[in-house]
Amino acid sequence: MSKRITDSQLIGEIGESAAKTRFLNIGFQFDGRSRLEAGIDGIAEIMNDGTPLAKMIAVQVKATDKAKYSNETDEGFTYLLQAEDLHYWRTSNLPVILVLYRRSDDSFYWKEIPDAFSVEERKLVFDKNADLLNHQAADSIAQLTVSKAGHGYYVPPLGGGEDALVNMLPIKLPNEIFVASTPYSPKQAMAILLDKDEPPRFDWAIKGRTFWSFHDPRKECTAQIVDFDQVEAIETSTIAYHDEIDEQHNFSFLLKQVLRHQFKQDLGWNKERKIFYFLAEAENQNRAFRYRSSVNRAEADVVNVVKDRKEDHRVSFVRHHAFSARFELLLDQWFLIISPTYHFTTNGFIPHSYPAALLAGKKRLDNNASLRGQVIMWHRLLSGSEVPKDDLFGSHHSGEKYLDFGSPPSVSLPTTVPEQAWVSAKPKKVPETQDDLLEGL
Template sequence: MIGEIGELAVSQRFLHISFQFDTRSRLEAGIDGIAEVMLEGRPLAQMIAVQVKATQSGTYTGEDDNGFSYLLRPKDLEYWRPSNLPVIIVLYRQSDESFYWKEVPRGPGDSDRRLQFDKQRDVLDRNAVDRLAALTVPKAGFGYYVPPLGGGEHALVNILPIILSNEIYVASSPHTGKKATSILLEGDEPARFDWVINGGSFWSFHDPRNSVCRDIVDVDQVEAVETSYLAFHEDLDEQNKFSFLLRQTLRHQTAKDLNWEKERKLLYFRALEKNIPRRFHYEASQKRTHAEVVNVITSKKEEDKGRIDFVRHHAFAPRFELLDDQWFLVITPTYYFTIDGFTPHSYPQALLAGKKRMDNSASLRGQVILWHRLLSQKQKAADDLFERHTVQEPCLQFETPPQVELETSVPEDVWGEPKKKAEDTSGQERLAV
């Protein structure tokens, strides 16, 4: 009974994703149906053999939130290997109406009997149609072009339009930038560095007369000018100077939450305590969620269980670009590694490469949204009725990252084939978006 229900459910699922599906007769020996790739309702004569394995409830072998494994029977594998069609196995579970699929390996040997399923990547839904169609491309010769079948999608651009304050404060200064920094560090008040000095000219979005910066400028020469006059200057050196001011202001604005890493020029979430994770709660695309922005990774070896291997911090490399009379903050998500949350890791390159291999479009999209929410905290507080009684400093404000409509979706394969879970020591998490 459950076998019949499973075949019917899988047949309907293929029809739902716009594939044709024909079940075979009761004489079948290990192929339950044939799926045909279709493009806008037109059959392409590209066939996939499908075997359905259905269960009413229960869990698969080693199942967790990320995936599970499934062991093929040697007799089934022997039957499928010489097939002139690509063969996939579809696992259907009635209790939660889940559908997962995987291609059956071809060629001699039985080393690939155990299939590893990823609960995000291997779901049988509309996101899988391009990968399914790719199975029909001959592996020998030059192959054939299979058009993308997944429909369009919204792509998030990793740039944030900047809303600049109306005024910028300009003054003359008798000091170089290096000397001014020394004066502020030696003073009694907390130093601040959201300014730039170049050629005896001081620029800042805050009034230096009301801060410790009064010690590094000619106070009687301070004046407010329109930001647009300096922000969109035609001289490239002036644009670079303004870009540096934006970066210094961003660092000052986020100093409570982020540290600056000088060598790679990136901002990363600071740890609040030694060897303690940190979460950041924010509003994602559709709901309130959170991300572990400081991850404490422990050893997976039984003999070293509980030992801390490293600490991974969410980070991004900020870059400011002037495009068509609009300044943008370009966000390049990355990671920073320490041994305890504070001491830099001696060999971060291998850790970074391993983590980058696990990133996909969903996690990168989530990180761009996360950074926008963090950078928008100050402007949100400034709009809060309960916060207006406090004096708010001018700050950079950021609009939401723009979206573009793509005619076809980008398959996850484009992001690179992730390594097997057993080889992942980076503690990969998926961000909810």
């Protein structure tokens, strides 16, 4: 019997050759492997203007002649990974991408194989617009070589430069801070204030029987938790710029409590996720915020009621613009570091039971432009330069403005940063502090 090359072998060879040509046209090097390959067809090397960068990506090519993909529509399709392939890829010391090639329409799609992908959940979802393997995908593929541990390193992409907005707002602190002795622990002081008839306030900190606040406790309800004759006003810089890291942490806690109090009429606090979010004004009702963006005036639906697609009268969930806040002392300047995110409720007030899935879906749609807009929006609110749509008299904060926020700094970058290259480190769990005692209020 004569030897015969099967159609499957032939289309496989055609697919690998076509993929190599496509990577070369994009500007990457591509080296195919030997016949002994077990799930990696080639290695793509990132190049910048023809200069190899020694940043490698493992590529597996799956080719077909004209067959349709699973669940294929005009928008996308799904692809089920083989369990043995997934086991093999998970041991790789290189990022791995899957490239799908169809000869009938000369289409190329690509997708990263996530590290945390489980064998039980091994279905990839492809978007026919977002996942095309072309010149526009070069930056996204290059960013896969960025280290996810520590500060990592940056792979220069193939595009031009851009201006980057840093999500840090410089803080102008009050000139003086009030210090007093107290016989109470934070938990005891909190119980005393909650037990009284007048509205309590918690924009203070207690550490080692010493009370700190930017307001004069002798004139407020906090007079009940301090030694009245021991209250003293001192320069804020004495405490704010202390060399000891524990003292800086205590001051950071005070700043967060003051922020919560200053914007309590507009911003809620989610204890579990430790985020600030726009409060709803009424059940199942949108809320808009008008502000000036980089150039023009803009309006954002900061509380957005999302209806069920099948039953328009039924509310599926309510999405709130939100941010996580971190206070940092850098070179004798305190900053508020803002990380935009979202909070989800069922009707504007009751927390949603499954917010993680909703958040993941929304985050996938966010890009550099939308995040930039959110940072600008939060600056406008916190700085008081803009007021909410229905708040013409500026009553959106408590009336006491102890913290002033400057504009986020802008830096000019020589090259465009890939959209997904910015990753945040997973926060470390910290031991219980007075923060945990008060943040749930």
